[in-house]
Every structure is written in structure tokens, then in C-alpha cells.
Amino acid sequence: MAAAEDVVVLIIGAGPAGLATAACKARWRVPYVVVERESCSASLWRQHTYDRLKLHLGKEFCELPHMAYPAGMPTYVPRKRFIEYLDGYGERFGIRPRYRTTVESVVYDGGRKRWAVSAWDVATNSEVKFVVQFLVVATGENSVTNIPPVPSLTGFAGETIHSSAYKSGRCYAGKSMLVIGAGNSGMEIAYDLATHGANTSIVVRRPEIFHNFEWSTDSWKATLI
Structure with missing residues (x-):
């Protein structure tokens, strides 16, 4: 078994947060290693997002440190262009994650005031160990699919799909669709289904109020839909 590798900063995850942390370390010449269980950076954005997704906040609130968006980028950045931005970000700061490396334990x-980290390198089919001074967990809050138990769901004859597997409403045109949840993804997927011709309904577990705001020079006017 190979000896454990001494690492100053170990970053787990090569999504936007992991890339941003790595860039800051590179800028200050702090040695670091990034490990990522998938075969690419920003895997959630590449593999588990729907086609029409855009950043839900204006671009000025979503830039990564030390690199602005290219000129002409729209206020709400589309998924494809955000991925291009992340790729350019990694190239600019020379970030080279160790892909297909899954962290299995952290103690x-x-x-010694150090973290003992054990990981599995899929490419070499071998265990990798790190002795780490500073550990950064940047695995993301949405990295694990959560489907709550729903009575009788297993007996439902129709198709069920989690938002992480949804791509487009094109294949659901003319079908009756029920979206559960009114968060960002739920609302946007419901809109996408409706615009592609699906008979779309949405349910939430608590009362929600939706407002249509109209700007005037005197005041905000809210009209209940």
C-alpha cells in the first residue's frame, strides 16, 4: 500500500464552490489537491440539470472569485454558458482535479492536528490516503437525490421522475403532469412542461402566495394571481 500523501488543503468536490476555493488557493500559492468522484467538474450542472435552466440570481451575484463573466453575458446566465464559464475558470487558474476519486472516510x-482521509481511485482500482492540514468539503447541497416516501407511489402505473433526471418537457406534450414542490426547480419545470404542451398541475404542502409585481415610480403594486 502506498504511503499517505501529505496535503496542505484537500478540497472534496469540483463543483463551483470547489473550483472557487482552488482558485483562491492558487492565487495565494497555497498547495492544494481537488478530488472529485465524477469524471468531470461541475457534474451536477452537466449531468443533472434541465435544458432551460438559468441562474436564478443575476450574474453579478454569481461570479466566482477573481474572474468576471465575459462581455455580453445575459443577466440570467443559461446553463450551457455557465458551464463554459466554469471550464474557462478552471483553465485560467490551472485547476486539475483528480477525477473518479471517491472519499470514503474522514477522521x-x-x-497530530491533521485529517486522515481515505479515498478510492476508480481509474487504478486502488485506495488512496491523504494526511491533510485543512479540509474543505464542497460536495454541494443537492448532490444526493431525495425522494420522500409517498404512499402507493410504487403502485402508480405512470412515469415518475426526480427533478435531477428531468431534461425537457418536449416528450411530455399532451400528457397530464403533476409537479410536487414549488421551489426554484419545481416552478421552472412546471413552466417548461406547460410551454411544451403538457397539462400541468403543481402541488405544495403549505399555502403559497404568488404575486405579480408591477413597478411604478410611486410604489410597488402587488396583484394576487
């Missing part, structure tokens, strides 16, 4: 050694 803090109080005596």
Missing part, C-alpha cells in the same frame, strides 16, 4: 487526529 480527525487531535494529537
Whole structure:
């Protein structure tokens, strides 16, 4: 078994947060290693997002450190162009994640004041160990699919799909669709289904109020839909 690798900063995850952390370390010449279980950076954006997705906040709130968006980027950046931005970001700061490396255990050694990290390298089919001074967990809040238990769902004859597997409403035209949840993805997927001709309904577990705001020079006017 190979000896454990001494690492100053170990970053788990090569999504936007992991890339941003790596860029800041590179800028200040702090040694670091990025490990990523998938075969690419920003895997959630590449593999588990729907076609019409855009950033839900204006671009000025979503830039990564030390690199602005290219000129002409729309206020709400589309999925494809955001991925291009992330690729350019990684190239600019020379970020080279170790892909297909899955962290399996993390233990803090109080005596040595170091993290003992064990990972599995799929490419070489071997265990990799790190002794780490600073550990950054940048795995994302949406990295694990969550489907709550719903009575009788297993007996439902129609198709069920989680938002992470949804791509487009094109194949659902003319069908009756029910979207559960009114978060960002739920609302946008419901809109996408409706615009592609699906008979779309949406349910939430608590009362929600939707407002249509009209700007005037005197005040905001809210009209309940």
C-alpha cells in the first residue's frame, strides 16, 4: 500500500464552490489537491440539470472569485454558458482535479492536528490516503437525490421522475403532469412542461402566495394571481 500523501488543503468536490476555493488557493500559492468522484467538474450542472435552466440570481451575484463573466453575458446566465464559464475558470487558474476519486472516510487526529482521509481511485482500482492540514468539503447541497416516501407511489402505473433526471418537457406534450414542490426547480419545470404542451398541475404542502409585481415610480403594486 502506498504511503499517505501529505496535503496542505484537500478540497472534496469540483463543483463551483470547489473550483472557487482552488482558485483562491492558487492565487495565494497555497498547495492544494481537488478530488472529485465524477469524471468531470461541475457534474451536477452537466449531468443533472434541465435544458432551460438559468441562474436564478443575476450574474453579478454569481461570479466566482477573481474572474468576471465575459462581455455580453445575459443577466440570467443559461446553463450551457455557465458551464463554459466554469471550464474557462478552471483553465485560467490551472485547476486539475483528480477525477473518479471517491472519499470514503474522514477522521480527525487531535494529537497530530491533521485529517486522515481515505479515498478510492476508480481509474487504478486502488485506495488512496491523504494526511491533510485543512479540509474543505464542497460536495454541494443537492448532490444526493431525495425522494420522500409517498404512499402507493410504487403502485402508480405512470412515469415518475426526480427533478435531477428531468431534461425537457418536449416528450411530455399532451400528457397530464403533476409537479410536487414549488421551489426554484419545481416552478421552472412546471413552466417548461406547460410551454411544451403538457397539462400541468403543481402541488405544495403549505399555502403559497404568488404575486405579480408591477413597478411604478410611486410604489410597488402587488396583484394576487
